[in-house]
Amino acid sequence: MNSLKETKFLINKYNIKANKNLGQNFLIDDNVVKTIVEKANIEKEDLVLEIGPGLGTLTNLLLEKAKKVICIELDRKMVQLLEDRFKLYKSFEIIQEDILKLDLKTLIRNIRNEYKNVKIVANLPYYITTQIITKLLEDEIDLESITVMIQKEVAERLIETPGGKNTGAITYCIDYYCKTEKIIEVPKESFIPSPKVTSEVIKLTLRKKPPVETNKKEMFKIIKSAFMQRRKTLLNSLTNSNVFKNKEQGIQILEKLKIDINIRPEKLRLEDFANITNLLQT
Numbered sequence: 001m002n003s004l005k006e007t008k009f010l011i012n013k014y015n016i017k018a019n020k021n022l023g024q025n026f027l028i029d030d031n032v033v034k035t036i037v038e039k040a041n042i043e044k045e046d047l048v049l050e051i052g053p054g055l056g057t058l059t060n061l062l063l064e065k066a067k068k069v070i071c072i073e074l075d076r077k078m079v080q081l082l083e084d085r086f087k088l089y090k091s092f093e094i095i096q097e098d099i100l101k102l103d104l105k106t107l108i109r110n111i112r113n114e115y116k117n118v119k120i121v122a123n124l125p126y127y128i129t130t131q132i133i134t135k136l137l138e139d140e141i142d143l144e145s146i147t148v149m150i151q152k153e154v155a156e157r158l159i160e161t162p163g164g165k166n167t168g169a170i171t172y173c174i175d176y177y178c179k180t181e182k183i184i185e186v187p188k189e190s191f192i193p194s195p196k197v198t199s200e201v202i203k204l205t206l207r208k209k210p211p212v213e214t215n216k217k218e219m220f221k222i223i224k225s226a227f228m229q230r231r232k233t234l235l236n237s238l239t240n241s242n243v244f245k246n247k248e249q250g251i252q253i254l255e256k257l258k259i260d261i262n263i264r265p266e267k268l269r270l271e272d273f274a275n276i277t278n279l280l281q282t
Helices: 003-013 030-040 057-065 076-085 104-114 126-138 152-158 169-177 216-228 234-240 247-256 270-281
Strands: 047-051 068-073 092-096 118-123 145-151 178-186 199-206
Touching (some): 003 057, 030 118, 030 145, 030 199, 057 068, 057 118, 068 076, 076 092, 126 145, 126 152, 145 178, 152 169, 152 178, 152 199, 169 178, 169 199, 169 216, 169 270, 216 270, 234 247, 247 270
Parallel strands (some): 047 068, 047 118, 068 092, 118 145
Antiparallel strands (some): 178 199
16 A cells, blocks of 8 residues: 555546645655544444545455445546446445535445444545534434544634633534544645645544533534634623623523633533523523
8 A cells, every 4th residue: 555656546547636726735644544444443343424425545445345335426526536446346435525415324224224333534624524524413412433634723612621721612512412532633744735734543432312401402502602703702602692681691691500701612521511501591
């Protein structure tokens, strides 16, 4: 396995140019490829979904491990390349579609009983990373895990413990649905062409049950409202967005929950937002 030679060969053979609009950067580091697949813990009875497979560097190894690999690729040039490259593999399937428009839940539901687990493995386009991961979680697709390489700065927000320095609204969504693990940092030199940012591989393992009991739809609305004005205090943010009818109601709720009325949104735990939601629902 030599990803650098393989990548250069495929680029020349198919006259491929990385599409900046699709965030294409081709992984050429064999150690990173092996680590991603190893940490994804692919078993022989698993279905793997790979988003944005590009030249098929990851795909090649995934096909050795999984019962089936379904690739979802938007770029027609890449689809043709992958169809040629893996046409002899009965376990390979490719869908030309925008992942954000694909009804992945129905796709998986129709074939779910054929596989032990369903796992996502991908080098995600950095410009839509958060949108893709949010969709995968909020659509409540029957997944066991999501192992992805993304921009380091985004990764740090996703796997942060709520209340930490990198906390954002997405942090609470991840914490609600998943247990998180940092796998490996990936330097710019591991790609052709080199991106402007450092990357990181993380693994999200889906929880069997949520860590809090609340109306999750309403809770996430409250979290989103809180972070729309994150420089303000939680009280002011939720009052300005009409989550609290007025400041007096907000003070009453926060004091009842023993939450500092001057606290900023990023300092709250998921449990705090759940408790606020529950009080507002009563």
